Each structure stands twice: as C-alpha cells, then as structure tokens.
Amino acid sequence: MAGQDLAPSPRATGARRARRWSWNDPTTRAIIYQVGLLLLVGLLIWYLAHNTLRNLAARNITTGFDFLQQRAGFSIGESAIEYSPTDSYGRAVLVGLLNTLMVSVVGIVAATVLGTLLGIGRLARNSLVSGLCGIYIEVMRNIPLLLQLYFWYALVTEVMPSARKAFSPLPSVFISNRGLRLPWLQGNAIEWMLGGLALAIAACLLLSHWSRRRQEASGRSFALLPACVALLLALPALGWWISGAGFVVDRPVLKGFNFQGGFTVTPEMFALLAGLVTYTAAYIAEVVRSGIQAVNKGQWEAAASIGLSRARVLRFVILPQTMRVVIPPMTSQYLNLVKNSSLAVAIGYPDIVAVTNTILNQTGQAIEGIAIIMAAYLVVSLSISLFMNWYNKRMALVER
C-alpha cells in the first residue's frame, strides 16, 4: 500500500488513453522493464539448473528425496523420540528438527523472562541495578554469539571437574565436565502428574477468562495468581496420589567414569541454551526498555497520583500498554533466536542443521539437504510470525 508512494505513477499519465507503443509512455516502459527482469531471472535460474544437473550427472548423484528412506547408520547424541543408527535418514532429520524446536521453545521462554527483568532493571531508579543491567546488555550484544557458545562449551568441558570429582551443589545434582545430572522421576505416576498439570493449565486459562469477565461486569477482582499457583501445585499432586504414589526417583549414581541414571543436560545442550538465552535476553531487554519508555509519561504521573506504588503502576498500567509496542520487535527477536539455534552445529548439538549436514556429507545430496534446512526454518519462521501477528491483532488498541 505504502509501497506505491514513491515510484513514478503511470496511472496518472495515461493508462486510460489509447496505448502508444513508445519509450516515452510509462506503461510501456514498465512492461518492458518487467519482462526484461523476469527474463533475466528466468535465464539465471535456467542456467544454474542446467549446470547443476550436468554436474550432478557427472558425479553420478541422483536427485530426489528417495535417500530419506535409506538407513542412516550414524548415531545422534540426544533425541526426544526413539532413534537408533538403523533408523532412516528421514527419522534422523525429524530428530534434528525436534531438537531445534525444543531448544527454541525453552530458549524463547527463558530469554523472555530474563530479558524482561533486565529491561525493567535497566530503567530502575536504583543506579547500581540499572548500571549493572546496562553493562550486561552492552557486553552481551557486542560479542559474537558463536564466540559465546564456544565460551560456554569450553567452560563446561574444560573448567568443570571430571565426573569423579563432580561438583554437587544439591544432593543428587552433579555438575561435571559431562554436563548436568539431575534426579528424575520414573514410573506411571509421571503420566498422571503430567495429566494433572495439563488439566491445571486448562483450568487456569478458563479461570482467567472468567475472572476478567466478572471484573468487567461487576468490578470485583479475583485473586487469580494465588488460585492458579494453587491449582498448578495441587492437580499434579492429586495425580501423583491417585496413581498410588507409584514412582521412584531415579537418582544419578557415579559408576566407573560416568554417571548412571537421572536426567542429563549434556554440555552441548547446556552451552547452546546458556548462550542463546543470555545473548537474546540482552536484545529483549532493549526491546522491553524502549517499550516502557514509549508509554506516555502522563500515564506514570496519573497512576502515581491515585496512590499506586511504583511496582503496581508498572504491573497494572505500564506493562499492559508496553505489550502493544513490544510485540513486533519481540517477534523478530524470537525469530532470531530460532535462526541462531542453528549455530548448534558448531558445538556439536544435533539440531536440524547438524543432522542434515551429516547426511549431506554421507550421501552427497547437497541440494536436497540445503532445501530441507531452508524449508524447515522458513516453516518455523512463518509459523512464529503468523502466531505473533494474530496475537498482535488481539492485543492492539481497538479504536473507532
């Protein structure tokens, strides 16, 4: 729409008149330019495709995605679904995609929380707090993410003690150069507890909807936060009780040179998450800060004049308005985080890029491999921006 402002306007000069096929007619010129450009692009694509097909034929590489059904034959360090080297390349790609998604989701949630706190801290009246947040933001933003990932990875693998001398801040929690080991639950109670958790989340959503409706109708407020916390704690506990308390805590135990049992956060995953979260949080902090500053100062003053404390002003008046300003730039930070998770390949975390790259090296299916990576990111990027646009529309100020 706004895109039509600047270019010369052929409509104004004579689209209605009989067409004169002369170079001076803007419409004719536009048609010639466009046909020329399309021809050029078409020729380029044809030329590249032609060369590629010839090169592939010369190297005896068959095109197509049939190789996805072949046996992969390499193992993957960590996977959310079951995977063994006898599975197909297709399944390996799926494992990589799930790893990327998992890191992205955890990273986005953690970076948003940390970034929001930092952004608020940057604006704190306390100059020690705001100064420290400022230093954090500047340092993180001015050092390449890849360097930070290497730094975290080296910190775990080189500086942390070996498994035998693992550092244990809490009982059954071990930090060593093999990563972080946590106790984990085993047995059928987990399903019941997860079910309870899902139920609790649904109940909280319904409750928040109801409380807003009631407040709008009657003005009475409802203590939503305590109720939700209670539900989130009580329902999983209930699930645990119903299932007959049937689970055992799987504690990690040192056996030989490594730990057995428990839940592992590998050094790769730790480094990737630590790097992505601390780096993106610095950017999110700036987004939050500028969002808060964009709210009119009169809003602060008005809220202060009715006697709200600074914390309450922030919570009830400023942050809701900040949300509107913040959503679009926040979306691009989320997208950046997802795309940056591809750096996992540098520290050996098996994300989709790393897995596809391995496959590409094994099979020589370069074009298909790159196409898979690009398609996966395009789909993820588009989904995030569609969701955030929908959310933005919901949150946007409704005017006449």
Next chain:
Amino acid sequence: MTQAQLSSVGRAPPGRSAGALGWLRSQLFSSPLNALLTVLVVWVLLMALPALVDYFFIKPDFAATTAAGCREAGGYCWALVREKHRLILFGLYPYDEQWRPLLASVILLGIIVCSAMRRFWRPALGLAWVVALVAVGVLMWGGVFGLSYVEDARWGGLPLTLILATFGIGIAFPFGVLLALGRRSNMPAVRAVCIIYIELIRGVPLISLLFMSSVMLPLFLPEGFSIDKLLRAQIALILFTAAYIAEVVRGGLQAIPRGQVEGADSLGLSYWQQMRLVVLPQALRISIPTLVSTFISLFKDTSLVVIIGIFDLMQAARAAVLDSAWQGFSIDSYIFIAVIYFVFCFSMSRYSLALERRLNQGQQR
C-alpha cells in the same frame, strides 16, 4: 527523573532527598525492595570484582612464557597472549611477512574511521576508498612490487575479519538499496522478485547460506570453473546482508512524506533523478543509525565463516590452543578475542548513538 521527584515529593519533606546522603536514600534505599536490590547488587559486586582482579592481575605470572608456567601460577594466562597473539591476529600468514596484513588492517581501519567523520563526507572519500582497497589487495596478495605472492587460503585472523566485513557492507549496500527501491516499486513483477528474495533470505539462518555457498555454489557453476572458498563465503555474506539492508532502507523510504515525491514530479524529474536527488538522501539519513547496527551484526556474523573452515579471528583463536601444550586454555584465548570484538562493536554502537543525536538536532526543541 520526574518520577523520582514526584514520588519523593509525595511522601517526604524535600530535605531528605538533598545532599549525598539524600541521594543515597532516594537512589538506593527508597523502598524495602530497592534496599534489598541494592544490598544484593553490592554483595555480587563485592564477590565478583576482587575475584576478577585477582584472576586477571594478581594471580597470573606475567613473566611466564609457557603453558606450564600459566598452570603453575593460575589465573588468566597472559603467556598465551604473549606467545600466540601473532597467530591469533594474523592466522597462517607467513610469519616474516606479517607486517603486510598489519599495514592492511591499519589502512582499512583508517579509511573506516575517516568515513565516520563528517568532515570527510565529500566525493573525494569515494576515491580514497578505491585507493585503500587496491592497497589492501596489493598488500595481502602481493606478487607485485617485489612482494611475495600469498594465496588467500593463508590469510587469516583480524585482517580477514575486517576484509569480510568491509567488502560485505560495501557491496551489499548498493544491492540492498536497489532491492528496497524494487520492493516499493509499483511494477508488480519487480516488486514480487524483490519481496521473494528478501523474505527468503531473512527467513533462513546465515549458516544455511554459508553451507549453500560451500557445497552448492560449485554445483551451480559450469565445469572447469571454480571460485575459491573465501570468495564463496564473501558472496554468502553479501547476499545475506543485502536483504537486511533492504529492509532498513525500506523503513527510511517509508518515512519520506509523499509531498517530496510529488514535488519532484512537479519539477519533471525522472524516477532515477527523483530517487538520487530527493528521496534517497533523506531516506538514507534517517536509516544511518540502523545501518550502523546492521554493520555491527555483519561484523559479528563474519565469525560464522569458521563453520565452513575459513581462518578468521575466531578460527585463529581456536587454533592457538589446539596444540597439546596449550590445551585447556580455550577460555583465555576466547577472552582475548572477545575483547577485540567488543572494542570494535562497542565503538561502532557508540558512534551510531552520537550520529543519531547529531542528525536529529533539527528535530529537537
């Protein structure tokens, strides 16, 4: 500011917020939460600062020249910096010829710093750039004026990072401006081609483009024709940066009021005259701060060329601690180059802030 004054006026007589003690009280101990935060921050600082000073300046043996000496003393390994700084800064470039990449870096930095100063913003600057780039090329490759030839596979370290970033922005910039103009054109085919390009590139990570350049570009080319690895990485960086620059410039173009174009139309200027004389100068002025941010990102992103095996600053830092004697000192090596990256990026971001303030002077009351 006003906020602080308002609330202190509301709650206490003004005397309490005056003077050093008053400042402390209003700044650091105005509420229980604030006091708690202050105590927490002070505690963190008391824990961290002495430890850092100890780690960097007290513990290490400044005279040590070997990894063993570092291990013995503990703390930051200054010996690594002393022994390996030439490898980290210049990579595998022949040792005796390292004054050449040093001089090339100084020339590049000099021309960049000059371009940042408004007093040099005149047509002659373009000529100076051409001369500087030729000089850099001559120094790095050699093969003329009695300089020995050094193939670009042996280039490395900081000059390589600077070259990738400078050429990246230099070539991506005009390309990006064209894309931005294309995206706002009212010729549907031109617009579509530009939108597809920009969105496609911005939707995928830089790594995938680097992989594409390293494994697919050779397939694209006719038989018997090859481009070397460095150039391929440079092409990927340019294609990537151009899409981002296009969006920055588009933002600037959107901010130009319609009346400017109409005014130019009424003078009978052609499209290119309008753009060159009226629209782009204003649009680019608005976008300069964001363009500098794009340059900072590009500078940081050059580190990704490590992944396709190019010996830039990052790869050199990794190589420095590869041999068995120096194993376990990766962190020290990373801290060394982190400081270098930080100095460059931080000064660019300060520059961008100062520029923004300066360019907005007309708007300030």
